[in-house]
Amino acid sequence: MVQSISAPPVSGFVCDPHSAFYQAHLYEIYRTLRDEFPVYYSEMHDLRIVSRYADVRSILLDHDTFTVNGVAESKQLPPMLVYLDGERHTKLRNLISRGFTPRRIAAMEGRIRAITRKLLDDLAGESVVDLMHSFAAQLPSRVVAELIGIPEERREIFLECTEGMIETGPKEHQITEPAKLIFAEFDELLAQRRKERRDDLMSALIDAEIDGKRVTAEELMGFCFLLIIGGNDTTMNLIGNGIALLAWHPEQRAELVRDVSLIPGAVEEMLRVEAPTQALARRPTRDVELHGVTIPADSRVLINYGSANHDDRVFEDSDLFDIHRPEIRHLSLGQGSHYCMGSSLARMESRIAFEELLERYPEYQLESEPDWVTSRWARSHPELEVRLQPTSQ
Numbered sequence: 001m002v003q004s005i006s007a008p009p010v011s012g013f014v015c016d017p018h019s020a021f022y023q024a025h026l027y028e029i030y031r032t033l034r035d036e037f038p039v040y041y042s043e044m045h046d047l048r049i050v051s052r053y054a055d056v057r058s059i060l061l062d063h064d065t066f067t068v069n070g071v072a073e074s075k076q077l078p079p080m081l082v083y084l085d086g087e088r089h090t091k092l093r094n095l096i097s098r099g100f101t102p103r104r105i106a107a108m109e110g111r112i113r114a115i116t117r118k119l120l121d122d123l124a125g126e127s128v129v130d131l132m133h134s135f136a137a138q139l140p141s142r143v144v145a146e147l148i149g150i151p152e153e154r155r156e157i158f159l160e161c162t163e164g165m166i167e168t169g170p171k172e173h174q175i176t177e178p179a180k181l182i183f184a185e186f187d188e189l190l191a192q193r194r195k196e197r198r199d200d201l202m203s204a205l206i207d208a209e210i211d212g213k214r215v216t217a218e219e220l221m222g223f224c225f226l227l228i229i230g231g232n233d234t235t236m237n238l239i240g241n242g243i244a245l246l247a248w249h250p251e252q253r254a255e256l257v258r259d260v261s262l263i264p265g266a267v268e269e270m271l272r273v274e275a276p277t278q279a280l281a282r283r284p285t286r287d288v289e290l291h292g293v294t295i296p297a298d299s300r301v302l303i304n305y306g307s308a309n310h311d312d313r314v315f316e317d318s319d320l321f322d323i324h325r326p327e328i329r330h331l332s333l334g335q336g337s338h339y340c341m342g343s344s345l346a347r348m349e350s351r352i353a354f355e356e357l358l359e360r361y362p363e364y365q366l367e368s369e370p371d372w373v374t375s376r377w378a379r380s381h382p383e384l385e386v387r388l389q390p391t392s393q
């Protein structure tokens with residue numbers, strides 16, 4: 001349960017994002033980082049972690065000094081918006097934002113509700129289910145697949161690959177192997193669309209131009225890849241983490257059941273308390289002094305959104321889940337020039353997910369305490385064993 005936790009002793013403090021201990025004690029570790037080591041250097045991984053809200057926010061807003069260009073993560077992947085700064089980023093982002101206008105997203109509401117209801121229909125008659133796989137993962141992957149134009153029979157493979165990329169560890173093949181499979185799939189699908197256009201984002205992007213020139217094949221691939229990894233796991237984890245949070249706080253869940261207009265605020269608080277994307281990388285373009293520490297140019301810096309969202313300097317009782325929290329200025333969807341392009345879509349999907357889930361199963365219970373996936377960037381339950389109807393007393 002997310003509760004206020006006092007800081008552990010600091011002596012001998014080691015922060016290893018690749019350890020299972022890290023996820024199990026995440027918010028205690030974050031508190032120590034913010035209070036004692038606001039710029040923490042991990043010798044083991046040769047990276048610096050920035051954890052206070054004000055620092056994270058100002059770094060995100062200063063992409064000249066802290067760029068995404070050339071961060072280590074980008075080297076295994078095709079060129080993508082999240083790893084581009086400067087003019088090309090602005091132009092690609094402007095182009096792609098046409099696919100994400102509020103009108104276009106709002107038009108998807110009916111379809112998203114139909115997918116959600118079908119997923120819940122499929123659970124009818126079951127008593128205990130893994131809601132992570134049968135619901136939280138299925139909804140965003142179907143929505144993004146429809147948006148991009150991935151055929152029904154190929155969707156499961158994308159889901160398996162993206163789930164495989166959440167877990168991080170010392171061995172980087174954990175990311176590269178599933179990534180290679182996704183590239184191969186897109187290669188084939190894009191080749192098909194080049195021959196025959198359809199009414200989907202892949203077809204629209206093939207014909208899109210910047211300064212009179214077509215978007216390059218690599219950029220096209222990078223964008224499809226980004227939508228899959230940026231749109232699937234993140235929304236899956238928002239819904240999954242929210243399901244657990246509401247089970248841990250049945251009194252707040254009952255309020256949502258009584259008044260569905262509270263759901264959007266509850267989704268913001270879920271985003272704040274258990275940020276699906278906990279941390280991403282930046283590369284300093286010059287030496288930077290912060291809290292008396294020098295962050296060297298070209299070093300690896302991890303910007304910790306998840307910790308920023310729990311900073312007591314900004315949020316009162318920051319570890320507490322409270323759907324009535326006024327003004328939730330979380331950083332879970334980023335800030336500045338890379339602010340999440342799928343934010344309206346993710347918010348709509350999760351609002352609908354909770355409206356529909358709570359209407360059918362207002363008193364679901366966790367059958368067992370869920371674990372956390374070991375990951376330096378994601379907050380994710382591997383599974384959520386849920387009893388849909390409460391056991392009669």
Ligand code: HEM
Pocket residue numbers: 068081082083093144226227230231232234235238275276277280331332333334335337338339340341342343345346
């Ligand atoms: C709860 C769900 C989501 C979370 C927590 C999330 C989080 C984020 C974050 C933190 C960034 C900023 C990255 C940075 O600063 O380096 C980002 C960027 C982005 N997100 Fe999301 N995202 C979510 C859902 C989605 C969805 C559904 C889509 C699309 C289908 C999407 C597409 C993108 C894209 C294209 C960018 C790159 C923008 C750029 O670099 O200019 N995201 N997201």
